[in-house]
Amino acid sequence: MIKEAVEDYRRYKLDKEINNRPVQVLDPERAEYATRTWKDVRVGDILIVTKDQQFPADLLFLTAETEEGTCYIETMNLDGETNLKIKKAPDETKDLGEQDFIQFREAAIECEGPNARLYQFTGNLLLDGKTLPISPNAILLRGCNLRNTEKIVGAVIYAGHETKIFKNAAPAPSKRSHVERIVDKIIFFMFFLLFSFCIVGAIFFAVWTKDRMDGHWYLAPTKKTDQYDPDNAGFVGFASFITSFILYGYLIPISLYVSMELVKIAQSMGYINNDRDMYHADTDTPALARTSNLNEELGMVNTILSDKTGTLTRNVMEFFKCSIAGVSYGAGITEIEKANAQRKGITLDGREKPEAAKFRERYFNFYDDRLMGDAWFTAKDSDTIEMFFRLLAVCHTVIPDGQPEPATIKYEAESPDEAALVVAAKAFGFFFFKRTNTTVSVREHTVRGVEDVEYEVLNVLEFNSTRKRMSVVIKHRSQDKIIIFTKGADTVIYERLDPSYATNEAMKESTGRHMEEFGAAGLRTLCLSYAEVDRDWYNSVWLPEWVAAKTSLEDRDDKVAEVSEKIERNLRLLGCTAIEDKLQEGVPQCIKQLALAGIRIWVLTGDKMETAINIGYACSLLQEDMMQFNVTVYGVEDVEQAEARGDKQEAERLAHKAVAHSLATTEKTMNENEGTPFAIVIDGKALSYALSKELAPLFLSVGTRCKAVVCCRVSPLQKAQVTKLVRSKGDTTLAIGDGANDVGMIQSAHIGVGISGQEGMQAVMSSDFAIAQFRFLVPLLLVHGRYCYKRIARMVLFFFYKNMLFGVTIFVFNAFNNFSGQFIYNDFYMTLFNVVFTALTPVVIGIFDRDVDKAMALKYPGLYMQGQRNEYFNFRAIVLWLMSSLYQTAIIMVFILWGCRSTVSDRADGNPYTMWQTGLLMFSCVVVTVHFQVIQVIDQWTWAHHVSIWLSMAVWWFYLLAYGAFPLSLSSDLYYLFIGVSAPSAQYWLFLLLVPTACQLPDFFLRLAKKQLAPFDHTIVQEIQKKMKREGRQSVEETGLEQSILSNIFSQKSSVNRGYVPPYDPRSRFYGLVSSGARQSGRIETGARNPVLTHLDNELTDNPYRNRKKSTLPGITALPMVTSSAGTLVAPRLAEPPPPPSVVPVAESRQFPQQQQAALSAPAAMYDGIGQAASQPCGLNGGDKMPSSGSDAPAQSSVPLTPLGARGSLQPLQPRRLPPLVQGSSCGSLANTPGAIASPASTGPLPPPENAGQQEREILATYESALKH
Known part of the structure; x- marks a missing residue:
């Protein structure tokens, strides 16, 4: 409440400051401008806003102290953009001075009602009997600042809470994570449990009071009270229900939501917002968590x-190619072409012509000597080329800024595509340098020379996502012709071409072919067309319909689109443009x-x-x-x-x-x-x-x-x-x-x-x-989302676990006392349990806990699937934690209540355990047990974990020491209870050691068995990480684990890591610790393995020669490798030695995973994390195949040999489709090569060579070298 009061007061002060800002408002009675406050501004007022001031309302821009009637505004407070935007006043008012508006009484504005559409406006200005449509570009919105303009005059359209910024202040759609929704269900279940406990207790106590109270004389049944009156069992049950509800209320983790909010804020502000790996130096932009409600949802994305x-690409457009009159122009290779060529193994010559560099500028990366300079003047289709360039220079809504010189001018465009087309027109000699509300001026360099041409813009038919095109209707002042220029998607342009114009059909075919080529190169294409418009039809038929549609206040957009359809027809195709938008780095x-x-x-x-x-x-x-x-x-x-x-x-x-x-x-x-x-x-x-x-x-x-x-x-x-x-x-x-x-x-x-x-x-x-x-x-x-999901899930489960454990002990003790409402714990124990004694530990889990390092989370993206499967917060996990709490409750109650029932004294004064001493012992066991539970689930210890666990337990005993030392009037039943009674008791410390230990044993053995028999994905990666740290390695590659895991933990059969057979190496420190189920049973399965291990196929196949010395391969009559007629390496036929005793026989027809094949290939560069490359043995994707006998296999490829078969002969590798590699490696030289290794049987038996011993050593050396790499 105090926090909310402080926030309300701050809002009040801010509102007061904003409402009392001054502004110049025209006073029609006094015929002058007077200073008023923002809160006094009304709709219809005419205001003067000066440089750097905010607009106090939504205004219609009337005039400014500039010749063009323009002003610059900053919309940072509105949409977050920092670049300035140009606004234009209507032509009918832009030349008026601020004093002219004093007599400005014959004007009115009619418009749509207040709405939240920031970039749309429908309204008309009624001036001198004319109805003029108001463009959204003439609207100045509240919250924006006037920049680079001394002053402007505007009329208030919307004020106060009717302004668009207030209409957009409505809260965004409420989003809640899956974890929060599950938490709500668990809370509902806990309330159900609470009410069940209360109802059971109330009924039992009411019946017991009615039937048995009279028999217990020491409870003074004759001294009746309403709460214990045997004759009023109904009220007794009701009173018991209320007492039980208060007593068992600790089942509900009230502080959970507060703790979750604190943890999520820490995760957002401490981790996400400050991650340097998500900081973009070029734009000085860090990552920003705009809400903390969805942190854990980031770890569950499907x-x-x-x-x-702008998302996958940079949204930095460059004019790259074009097609005009059926002829393709432009040289160069796009990034998309380079990437696709590299994927297909094709080498492209991407060298640029030296003369192209002088034409390059921002938005323009084009060169073709047939179009540059004056070269196009003599082209066969020069008229079409000229019209093409003219359309680029005229058909747009770009606003020029700066001096009208090609080298210095800047263009303010609604989209980068628009800017690229206008810059291209400038490069081709059609320089657009001036715009008014009704004209555009272009400096044209044509066969007739250089001249400044002014075109009257009669109408602009704007682009939208439905129309997928944009048109302008212009009139050449000297030629007095009306022309419509239209550009848009090929589908919409082709539908509107003139069928009677013969050239269109031929152009459609060639232009379509070029557009397919441009599209294949990843270029954004746009079709360009034009048509001459009959002047009489335009003035008498179309224009009145257009004016009616533009001035309509209802369904204006639909009416404008309908009228536009009537003029955008019978077009003549000019060609198309192709703009490159390069991929972002690392996509x-x-x-x-x-x-x-x-x-x-x-x-x-x-x-x-x-x-x-x-x-x-x-x-x-x-x-x-x-x-x-x-x-x-x-x-x-x-x-x-x-x-x-x-x-x-x-x-x-x-x-x-x-x-x-x-x-x-x-x-x-x-x-x-x-x-x-x-x-x-x-x-x-x-x-x-x-x-x-x-x-x-x-x-x-x-x-x-x-x-x-x-x-x-x-x-x-x-x-x-x-x-x-x-x-x-x-x-x-x-x-x-x-x-x-x-x-x-x-x-x-x-x-x-x-x-x-x-x-x-x-x-x-x-x-x-x-x-x-x-x-x-x-x-x-993969990092923050996964961490947040696991941390929040584990924190929430711990909350429910500890509250369940604590609350059920209260319920069980009350049941021992016939649900009379007697509690075993002191009031302060119960009050401080959640807010002091166990408050810090779950918060530390939610902020600092992690299973693997960041680098490993990036190295093994398959770990992310745990969140997708909701492994840490599913029904099974919730039930296991709650069952654990119930088991531990049973252990605590049985040990304590049984152990303290003895009449034998354990105190110096000769008295047995009192109820409060028993409660102190029981509470001590609860506090220690819940923290021992945390110790079991921590994956990586930090200083915060140590502080939270040991400090929390220390605070409990410090509290007993401090509170027990208070005077008897303050500490009452706890007076010197710990110092004088419990602490000197050996029984207290013995119970404190045995009870929490007994509570943790089932969890300990269950986790150990799970780790050994069916390890989680993260357990596997933890072993790799531990090995790296033990050996002081900096990367996985340095450990020798890039394709093999040596730890015996991964040799166990399980649902996720099935059929792992470790290498035979008695000298390995991991070998033989625990026998593998797969090894003992002789079963070898490669399906349904842990996804983290899909790239570790060297150790997931039954190669009997892996990690062996040459001396362990007796009886091989080595033969040299031979080459078939197609140039394919063919494995020799070997003698049939007896298999080693530890080798599991493998069927000849067994197909080996392609990753094993790739292990024998050359290493390839592989993406590792963000922008890092690491040399990694390359694996083949599911669709890649080995070279066939009919393919031109590279002579330098490694020899792909398989282990000894059942009959002792080397069998050819067979292609097999597997899931994609977890590490995301790219393929090496064998990628995308069709076919398979030829079978040795096809070549027939080979005669033994003379120098068999030397050749045997060479073959084995080659084979072991391949395995090593």
């Missing part, structure tokens, strides 16, 4: 839904890590399908071994015919049917290819049908079986719909994006992550966590 532009490695952690990734992008697919391959989202399904309605003949006939309903029905058939076929194929990794790519049009009520369950079923899903050409609404659909399955979803179009998706997911990128801060302001780069998801999830 599906990531990601935007592409491919990050996606590999996340995929190996068991996380499915869905990418939702506005790109066309070809571009999205190639970017998917470049960023390692899509893999060669995946079975890929493409779902689209484009190219479906029946649908295209229906659309050609204009039968919209039939086309939609057929498209819906086609999508349903495609999804059904996909599901059937998946069922027939179980075990194969799948990927699905679906475009926006097909997605709209897949999200329908009928097909959504099927689409969800198919999508969740895929390792990767790519949705193309999606709208912001579809992003949110897909997110809600995936969330409905119950999976924990994380949505990540960087722009305003990602806000719906971010708010719909369980966890929203915003990237502070080029598109502003809207996504960050709507998110739960903010990072600067996509690659920071790896430490955010």
Whole structure:
């Protein structure tokens, strides 16, 4: 309450300061501007705001002291963006002075009601009998600051709580983690248990009082009171219920939520916000946890839904290529092409021409000597090229800033794409340098020379996610022609081309082919077109409809879109542009890590399908071994015919049917290819049908079986719909994006992550966590998410455990006393149990506990699956902890109550144990037992663990010493109880040693058995970590454990680590400690192993020669390696020596994991954590194969030999599909090579060589060298 009172007072002071800020307001009565406070501003007032002041209300910008009628504002308080934005006043008012508004009485504003849409506004200015539509670019919102402009005049549209900033102040959608929801259920169960205890006690005591109270004369039954009246059993039961409710209330961990909040705040502010691995130095941006409620949810993510532009890519656009009049222009190789070529083993010449460097600038990375300078003047299609460049310079909403010189001018664009196109126009000789509300000015360098041309902008048909295009209607002042320029997605432009214009058909084919090529290179494409508009039709028919739509206050956007359709038709195709948006640093490695952690990734992008697919391959989202399904309605003949006939309903029905058939076929194929990794790519049009009520369950079923899903050409609404659909399955979803179009998706997911990128801060302001780069998801999830989940889960379980243990001891003792309400503990014991004696320990667990180091969590992303499976907070874990508390309660009660019932004195005064002495002993055992329980579950000790455990127990005994020394009037029953009675008693210390130990024995042996027989994933990694620390190693590679684990712990059969056979090495310090179940039974199984060990196949196969010396291989008649006609290495046939006695026979037909094959290959660079490379033996992915006899195998490849078979002959390796490597290593030289090693049987028997002994040594040396590496 005190905290809330202080916060309320601070808010009051802040509100008072804001409400009393001064502002200049026009006083119409006195015809002058007067100073008023913000709280006195009303709708309709005309204000003057000066430089660096905040706007006190939402204003219509009327005029400024600038020639263009523009001003600069900073929207930091509104959306977090620090870059300045330009606002423009209406042409009809921009030239007026501040004094002119004194007589400004014949004007009015009509607009929509107050709403939360920051970037949209629908309204009209009524001036001199004219109705003028108000652009959102003329609205100045409260909370923004005026910058770089001396003063402006504005009219108040919304004031006070009706302003947009207040409308957006509503709290974001409430999000609670899975753990919190489970905690609520456990709390409900504990209340149920509490009420059950109370009801049982009340009934029992009421019956006992009625039937037996009279027989107990020492309880003075004749001195009746309401609480113990045998004649009023009903009231006795009620009073007992109230007493029991208070007494057993310690079952409910009231302090749990407070402790959780403290722990989560510490996790967020202490760890996440200060992690240097998530700090982006280029932008000076650290990670930010904008809420602490979802820390543990980060450790349970099943599906990531990601935007592409600005999230996977840098959102730094560069004009890279183009196609004009069916001719492709531009040289160079994109990063996507380089990545795909590297994946396919192709070498590309990416050298740049020296002359291209002088043309490069920000947003422009293009060179083609056919277009640069004057070269295009003599081209065959120079008119089309000229119109293409003119469209780039005119069709946009960019605002120029600075001196009108090409070298110094800056462009303020709504998107980086717009800026790239305008800069490209400038580089091609069409320099856009000036804009007013009605004109754009371009300095054109054409065959006619250089001239400044002013175009009148009649209308701007703005881009939105539904239209997917943008148009401007212009009129050339000298030519008096009306032209519409339109640019947009190829699908929408092609639908609006003039069918009677013959050139369009040829252009469509060539431009489409070029767009496919550009898309394959990962470039963002945009189609450009134009048309001449009949002037009479424009003025008499279309323009009145446009004005009516633009001035409408209801459904303005829909009406404007409908009218726009009428003029955006009969277009002529000019070509297309191709813009490169490079991948962010570390994205491919990050996606590999996340995929190996068991996380499915869905990418939702506005790109066309070809571009999205190639970017998917470049960023390692899509893999060669995946079975890929493409779902689209484009190219479906029946649908295209229906659309050609204009039968919209039939086309939609057929498209819906086609999508349903495609999804059904996909599901059937998946069922027939179980075990194969799948990927699905679906475009926006097909997605709209897949999200329908009928097909959504099927689409969800198919999508969740895929390792990767790519949705193309999606709208912001579809992003949110897909997110809600995936969330409905119950999976924990994380949505990540960087722009305003990602806000719906971010708010719909369980966890929203915003990237502070080029598109502003809207996504960050709507998110739960903010990072600067996509690659920071790896430490955010695999480190912080996993730690937070495990810490919170363990802390909560410990809370319920200790409260259950404590509360049930009270219940049991009360039961011994016929539920009379007698308690064994002193009041202060019970009060301080949760707030002092056991308060620090769970907090330390929640903040400092961890099982493996950060580097190991990144090294083994498979550990993350523990959180996905909810291993630490599932029903089984909860029951085990509660059962443990019940068992320990039984031990404590039996030992203490039985041990203290003796009439033999254990005190100097000759008296036996009193009730308070028994309670002190029992409470001491409870305190020590709960802390011994913590000692068992701690994985890594820190100073905080030691302090919390030993200090908490010390505080208990210090309390007994201090409180017992108080005067008798204060300490009452505890007066010198510990010092004078319990401490000198040997029985007290004996019980304090034996009882907690007996309580912990079952847990101890259960954990030991689990560790030996069925270790958890983290237990395996802990062994590696311990070995590293024992030997002073800095990395896993240095331990020799990169493909083998020597510890006997991992040789045990279990559900997660089944069939491990350790190497035979009697000298190993780990060998023979505990016999392996697999070794004893002679069984060898390689399926269903611990996912952390999927890359350790050298030690998971039964190679009898592993770690042996040459002298242990008797009887081999060595033969030289031979080469088949195809150049493939063929294993020689050896003699048949008797197998060593410790070797488990292996069937000849056994297929060996490909990781074993790869262990004999050359090492490859592997991603390790964040931006680190470590030399690691390379494993092959599930789809990779060994060279076949018909392939050109590299001569330098290592010899792939298998262990001795049952008949003593070397058997060829067989390709086998396995789960992906946990470590995320990339493949070496054998990756993606089809075929298999040829069988030696195909070559026939070989004659023994003369120098067999020397050759035997060479073969064995080669073989052991391969195993070593």
